[in-house]
Amino acid sequence: xxxxxxxxxxxxxxxxxxxxxxxxxxxxxxxxxxxxxxxxxxxxxxxxxxxxxxxxxxxxxxxxxxxxxxxxxxxxxxxxxxxxxxxxxxxxxxxxxxxxxxxxxxxxxxxxxxxxxxxxxxxxxxxxxxxxxxxxxxxxxxxxxxxxxxxxxxxxxxxxxxxxxxxxxxxxxxxxxxxxxxxxxxxxxxxxxxxxxxxxxxxxxxxxxxxxxxxxxxxxxxxxxxxxxxxxxxxxxxxxxxxxxxxxxxxxxxxxxxxxxxxxxxxx
Amino acid sequence: xxxxxxxxxxxxxxxxxxxxxxxxxxxxxxxxxxxxxxxxxxxxxxxxxxxxxxxxxxxxxxxxxxxxxxxxxxxxxxxxxxxxxxxxxxxxxxxxxxxxxxxxxxxxxxxxxxxxxxxxxxxxxxxxxxxxxxxxxxxxxxxxxxxxxxxxxxxxxxxxxxxxxxxxxxxxxxxxxxxxxxxxxxxxxxxxxxxxxxxxxxxxxxxxxxxxxxxxxxxxxxxxxxxxxxxxxxxxxxxxxxxxxxxxxxxxxxxxxxxxxxxxxxxxxxxxxxxxxxxxxxxxxxxxxxxxxxxxxxxxxxxxxxxxxxxxxxxxxxxxxxxxxxxxxxxxx
Numbered sequence: 001x002x003x004x005x006x007x008x009x010x011x012x013x014x015x016x017x018x019x020x021x022x023x024x025x026x027x028x029x030x031x032x033x034x035x036x037x038x039x040x041x042x043x044x045x046x047x048x049x050x051x052x053x054x055x056x057x058x059x060x061x062x063x064x065x066x067x068x069x070x071x072x073x074x075x076x077x078x079x080x081x082x083x084x085x086x087x088x089x090x091x092x093x094x095x096x097x098x099x100x101x102x103x104x105x106x107x108x109x110x111x112x113x114x115x116x117x118x119x120x121x122x123x124x125x126x127x128x129x130x131x132x133x134x135x136x137x138x139x140x141x142x143x144x145x146x147x148x149x150x151x152x153x154x155x156x157x158x159x160x161x162x163x164x165x166x167x168x169x170x171x172x173x174x175x176x177x178x179x180x181x182x183x184x185x186x187x188x189x190x191x192x193x194x195x196x197x198x199x200x201x202x203x204x205x206x207x208x209x210x211x212x213x214x215x216x217x218x219x220x221x222x223x224x225x226x227x228x229x230x231x232x233x234x235x236x237x238x239x240x241x242x243x244x245x246x247x248x249x250x251x252x253x254x255x256x257x258x259x260x261x262x263x264x265x266x267x268x
Numbered sequence: 269x270x271x272x273x274x275x276x277x278x279x280x281x282x283x284x285x286x287x288x289x290x291x292x293x294x295x296x297x298x299x300x301x302x303x304x305x306x307x308x309x310x311x312x313x314x315x316x317x318x319x320x321x322x323x324x325x326x327x328x329x330x331x332x333x334x335x336x337x338x339x340x341x342x343x344x345x346x347x348x349x350x351x352x353x354x355x356x357x358x359x360x361x362x363x364x365x366x367x368x369x370x371x372x373x374x375x376x377x378x379x380x381x382x383x384x385x386x387x388x389x390x391x392x393x394x395x396x397x398x399x400x401x402x403x404x405x406x407x408x409x410x411x412x413x414x415x416x417x418x419x420x421x422x423x424x425x426x427x428x429x430x431x432x433x434x435x436x437x438x439x440x441x442x443x444x445x446x447x448x449x450x451x452x453x454x455x456x457x458x459x460x461x462x463x464x465x466x467x468x469x470x471x472x473x474x475x476x477x478x479x480x481x482x483x484x485x486x487x488x489x490x491x492x493x494x495x496x497x498x499x500x501x502x503x504x505x506x507x508x509x510x511x512x513x514x515x516x517x518x519x520x521x522x523x524x525x526x527x528x529x530x531x532x533x534x535x536x537x538x539x540x541x542x543x544x545x546x547x548x549x550x551x552x553x554x555x556x557x558x559x560x561x562x563x564x565x566x567x568x569x570x571x572x573x574x575x576x577x578x579x580x581x582x583x584x585x586x587x588x589x590x591x592x593x594x595x596x597x598x599x600x601x
Contacts, residue, residue, distance in 0.1 A: 001378075002336070002337055002342075002343065002378055002379070003375045003377065003378070004336040004337040004379075004518065004529055004531070005337035005338075005339055005342070005343070005529070006337075006339060008339060008340060042520065042527075044520070044522075044527050045520055045521070045522045045527055046520060047518075047519055047520045048518060048520070049545060069545045069546045069547075070544075070545025070546065071545070072545065073545060086339065202546075203548055228544055228546075228548075229542070229544065229550075230541070230542045230543060230544050232516065232517050232518045232534075233516070233518060235375055235377075236373060237369055237370065237373070237377060237514065237516070238515060238516045238517065238518070238534070239514065239515040239516075239534075239536065239564070240515070240517070240534070240541065240542065242564070242568070243550070244568075245567075245568045245571050245572075264490065265550065268548050268549070268550040
């Protein structure tokens with residue numbers, strides 16, 4: 001099979017999450033994946049970019065929640081339901097869910113970084129009895145920028161799920177916490193010596209969250225970080241995504257703090 | 269296994285090979301070695317004595333611009349058989365690096381595989397290394413010991429052919445009437461030629477890099493040692509002419525009702541090389557990119573494969589506007 005050729009499918013549904021973030025639900029399930037793995041999406045005639053699915057690996061559909069930031073995503077936002085899109089993958093390594101069993105799982109997200117974490121979260125709650133408790137700490141710029149607003153109330157009702165949200169800047173209707181995501185990491189109600197912490201968000205958020213988690217006593221090898229890097233091939237050949245000796249597309253996209261802490265500014 | 273191809277049989281052999289393959293070989297023009305396609309109507313004598321050609325052998329397996337996928341119509345790539353003659357050991361290091369990345373690392377790149385399988389490599393000794401050559405500096409010899417299918421050494425009676433692969437053996441057997449048994453003394457003549465080439469290279473490059481280099485390069489990169497990179501004018505010639513550089517970029521173009529996915533060579537010195545969609549750039553400064561190249565070739569690739577992703581061919585130095593010499597940069601560490 002040609003590893004550079006995408007499978008073509010149609011966009012089944014587009015959900016507007018925030019003014020700049022949309023969820024694209026694809027028709028059929030062109031690829032199977034495990035939580036943490038990613039895919040390359042093709043906008044025909046424009047090009048490819050890497051995204052981690054936001055849907056459960058167990059779900060019948062494949063979904064991607066995407067923010068409009070660059071050339072490919074701008075073109076993606078021009079596409080309508082029913083239009084053709086290409087998918088290549090899955091690539092990279094999944095989260096080591098077996099290592100998380102019988103433990104708390106501490107998830108920290110920022111902005112659109114909640115997308116891959118949602119996939120992880122849905123995979124975890126599929127077998128929720130296997131884990132002690134799942135914590136989500138999520139920060140967005142404003143209440144309008146919170147993704148999955150329509151899903152979060154339902155998740156909060158799940159036994160052994162603890163979700164806390166914050167926004168950098170509130171508005172009149174916002175009754176929750178205000179402050180960057182690290183402000184809701186002052187209390188960490190888990191055993192930091194054994195708990196895995198999974199982090200995904202913009203570079204600065206990743207940097208300060210990692211600092212906070214290290215200070216709190218999480219083990220370097222238990223801090224899982226989603227690395228955002230320029231990627232072209234997705235199969236460990238083109239060299240673009242390399243950070244230190246790691247190919248983010250092959251060894252990642254999730255690396256641990258132990259892997260990257262000696263690399264200068266790994267989040268850039 | 270060795271055979272002798274008498275000098276007067278070379279052209280006959282080329283003619284026969286050309287019946288089923290495109291033949292390329294090295295020749296010399298104005299003192300410089302180049303690659304030329306065999307043309308029976310305008311035959312130019314090969315030169316297997318000169319150093320590696322100016323052209324980069326990776327073009328044959330990994331074109332500078334080529335279609336890697338087409339959709340919805342499926343790409344059906346059927347490359348023609350090619351025979352390349354006169355490839356030097358430095359360029360075989362390039363083939364070695366590419367084989368590891370595109371054939372051994374999963375997933376296999378089928379496009380590289382099909383081109384590689386359709387290409388027969390006939391290497392040749394490098395009896396007269398030049399000042400720009402430093403294969404010995406990176407642990408190589410000025411003559412091949414494998415990777416190619418056959419190897420040619422010039423001896424007084426013609427071309428001493430050494431068989432490296434089954435494919436090479438089949439090639440000799442297919443035209444066995446052109447080859448002769450090897451007589452006593454031919455192999456000794458080859459050993460003498462090789463000894464002289466090694467002595468010449470030892471005179472050019474006294475230093476060798478070893479397994480300490482990965483750590484030294486990493487340290488230099490972290491400490492942001494300036495020196496040589498201040499001269500870099502960012503022409504990127506060093507990377508595009510390098511036989512071991514395998515970076516590439518995929519981009520899509522409409523062609524009729526199809527989309528073609530094109531792979532073009534890329535170079536890690538380009539400012540936008542590592543920039544992400546949101547604008548962040550982990551290597552926005554040239555000094556970061558300069559050391560990244562050295563880390564890639566002399567640290568990371570060594571960690572993956574225990575060989576340096578450098579062939580010592582000297583093309584980077586020859587092509588560099590600022591004459592930055594890898595040997596100098598590494599020797600100063």
